[in-house]
Amino acid sequence: MPQVAVKIGPQEKSFECQEGENLLYEAISRSIMIPFNxxxxxxGSCRIRVLEGAEKxxxxxxxEILRLGEEQVEKGFRLGCQTYVYGDVRVEVPQPRLY
Ligand code: FES
Incomplete structure (x- = not known):
């Protein structure tokens, strides 16, 4: 099963999910709070940056291109709610909300 690591500020949390699952929903269902609306x-509130495994x-x-712009996409930014996982990835939340 794909392994997803999410870096939020100084913390990093990981979880496994089924192939093809939505990154944002899977993270939130495990109390890994990627901001969303x-x-x-x-x-655009679920913006994440892919650190490893973009091809997965x-x-x-x-x-995503419309909301983020091509420059941001080229830098590895994605929208978590529009991103589906097919292998091991590591992402970060660039502007975490402090709850
Ligand atoms: S939650 Fe609004 S763009 Fe993803």
């Missing part, structure tokens, strides 16, 4: 690719994620979609 719309879950439909519009608000679903392809960048039109909504």
């Amino acid at each position: 719309c879950t439909s690719g519009r608000c 994620l679903s392809e960048v979609g039109d909504r």
